Amino acid sequence: MLLSVRDVSVRFGAFEAVSGVSLDLCENQWLMLAGPNGSGKSTLLRAISQAVPHTGSVAIMGRDARAMNASEIARCVGVMAQSHPAGFGYTAREVVSLGRYAHRRSLFSPGDPDGSRLVGEALERVGLAALADQRITTLSGGELQRVFLAQVLAQDPRVLLLDEPANHLDPAYQRQMFALIDEWRMQPGRAVISVVHDLSLARRFGTHALLLHRGRCAAQGEIDAALTGENLARVYGMDVTAWMRELLSAWEN
């Protein structure tokens, strides 16, 4: 078991963004977090990575996350946020290198011999080798998205938490990045949780799903059992599958 989340709630003042959610994540799973806007998907991810205070418990590879420091967590869990800051003109390579921070922290430790190789590989895999030394302030939204995906790959964690990984990506890169993540999570000892709005992507790549509605778990389980038309209709308040088919029909003839 890579992650074990028990009865996690997150409160912002009087508003409870996540209420009593539990989940387990095992090797090679890709858990899709789905749900309407404001249902608490990103907040749940942030609670798992200990970026917001929460009640309930999160165990990362069997250890209580509260007892772990930031770099211990970072060696197990890599997070890609929904939007990316691009202040100051750092180069893509500098941003990706930061992913190695937790592996080469202390002043007297022997350093990170694999660091620069992993950074180079990560840049290569997201198709940014040619732009590695360009300043991030000059990159497009999709390129920036790939820079931060490369950072989290260079971080080499056991679990990836991805908030909207398809953001800003054109269809070609969407396909390439999802294939990349799919391949990544199939290796031993790894798993992925991602927030996706595109439910077709969720069905196509997810092994499991957790459907959130107003901070609560509305359905949970294997992908086909959790993301049923019935569950989606209940949560989104519309016939989602009919809408998907209608969109698809625009491509017929």
Added chain:
Amino acid sequence: MPSHFRPRVYLLFALLLLAVMLLCICMGSVAIPLSDTLTALVCALFRKPVPEGIARAIILGVRLPRVLLGGLMGAALSLSGAAMQGLLRNPLADGSTLGVSSGASLGAVIALAFGASLPVFSFGGVVAMAMLFALLSMLLIFSLAFALDKSLATNSIILIGVIFSMFASSLMSLIIAFAGERVKTITFWTMGSLSGAKLPQCALLFAALVLCGGVILLHARELNAFAIGEDNARSVGVRVRRVKVLVMLAVCGLVGVCVALGGSIAFVGLVVPHITRLVAGPNHAKLLPASAVFGAVFLMLADLLARTLLSPVELPVGVVTSMAGSVVFVVVFYRARKAG
């Protein structure tokens, strides 16, 4: 990510600092030949008597401490500015953002206005009071920050700093309004001045620079992470709150000592890091040392202008830094934009 400067660059920095120092010692109301300056410095270094006919008192007693203090203060202020801009991810931040410099100024103004001083302090009442108030305001700002927002969010820090500064400034204005004939002294002090520098003061600032500056330089990687984004910093494994507290304490220490010794010299901490960033890039492993060097050079030269421009009248160095700083910044920024 720390692609540090090569040793060659550091050698270049050292030569630059030495050259500017010598220039600033030689030039002034009385011009001193370079050979005399070198002889006096070497003799002083090896504790030998300075030969007759060399203006020993001017070189070693007046100019050297003043130039040293200017250099150290320039380095300290721009190092603090660079660290705060990265830490708070805010191009308008500098060492004074936290409010400690206003607190220190308040202490100095009280000392100047009421002649208050602490006993057993060789540096005199103004410096001692400014240090004491720097320390007090640091304690107050940090306890306020922790009480209002345990996570020490960037916006809370900036707000608390700005509000504390305003409060301290209003008290200062109040005191100045009732200061009578001492207004002139107080005003001159608040604009910043390096006159009356002594070697013990330089030693004190040097110690602060080694200690606090060392803490800042050791956090170059963390500052890079903060400059990219605090959330991102946390997720790559930076202990966000600890680093914030450490760096801010170091900045407070540096700025407090600087204000106590030379008044609040504006603009160095804000503009020098920006100019340096245009030249050296945003990576703090290079930005921090380069900022310190450029800050030292900048303030030494600004002080040279302050004391020679309208000689024998001396300008407040803070006015010179603000004027020269804005012009230099516009020129450099314009060139960098044009070069792309």
